[in-house]
Amino acid sequence: MNWYVVYTKPKWEKKVADKLKELGIECYCPLVTQIKQWSDRKKKIEVPLFNSYVFVQLTDVERNSVFQVAGVVRYLFWLGKPAIVKDEEIEAIKTSLKAPNISDVTVSSIQVGDRIKLESGAFSNQSAIVQEVSNNYYILVLETLGCILKIKYK
Template sequence: MFKNWYVLYVKPKNEKKVAETLSKAKLEVYCPTIQETKIWSDRKKTVEVPLFKSYIFVRLSEKERQIVFNFPGVIKYLFWLGKPAIVKDDEIETIREWLLSNDVSEYSVTTLTPGDRVYLKNSMLGGKEAIVKEVGKTRVRLILEDFGVVLNMKIKQIA
C-alpha cells in the first residue's frame, strides 16, 4: 500500500500533543521542532517549539486519510492547488537533516507566493533535491514547493 506524507492543520499550540496522540495510535507522524529562547523580564528559557506553527506531517495511504479526524486537535488537511498537499519523502528527509545539523541557528516561515520560480544556487545540502530562492552570506531561502511555504534560515557558516 503506497503512502504519502500529508500536511495536517491542527489547533494552534497543539502540534506536539496531536503528533504524540497520532503516534500512539501507530500512525507515522512528524512534527519538526526547534529550540527557541524565550525571554521574560525575570528569566530566559530555551523551549522546544514546532518549526511550522499549526502544521504537522502524517504519512498515510489515500484510503486511511479520514482516520485522523477521530483525534482531538486535528482541524483539516492542507490543500494546495485544489488537492491535498503532499510532501515528498526527500523533502521530509531534508527537513530532518537540517534540524540535526548544527549549522542552522534561526528559522522563520512565510507563505509561498504562487508563480515564484527559483532554482538551487548553493547550499549546505549539496546533492539534495531542493528549491532555493536565495542564498546570502548568512541566509538561505528554501522553497518547499509541495508544502507551499518558504523557509528562511540563518546559517552560522556556509562551507
C-alpha cells in the same frame, strides 16, 4: 504511502503529533529550540518549525483516521487535492534541522515594507522594498534604479 500535511489548532502541533503516534500513525512535527525570555529568566523551549502543521504518512484509505485526534482541523489542500509532500522534502527538513549551526529558524512571508534582494532575472542583485502584496503579484520599489517593479506569481 504518501506524506500529507494536517492543519491543527494553533499551538496544538506537539499534542496532535503525540496523539497520532499513540494511534500508530506515522507523523513528523519538526521542532526547533528557541530561547524565550521572561522578565525574570531565560529558558530554552522547543517550538514547531511550521505553525499549525504536522506531517502524516498514510495510505489514501487511512486518511480519515487523523480526525479521531482532538486538535486536527483539516488537511492542507493544493489544487483541490490534499497536498502531498515528497519523501525527499521530509528528509531535507530532518537533515537541515540536524545541522549543528541552526539555533533560531523562523518561517515568514514577505510583507509590505520588507527590504529584499532580487536573486534572479533582469534585476538580479538589486535591493528592493516591498510596496504591495497581493494574491497574484508583488509591487517592489527599486530605489537605485528609481523604478517600480510588478512581479506576478502563481
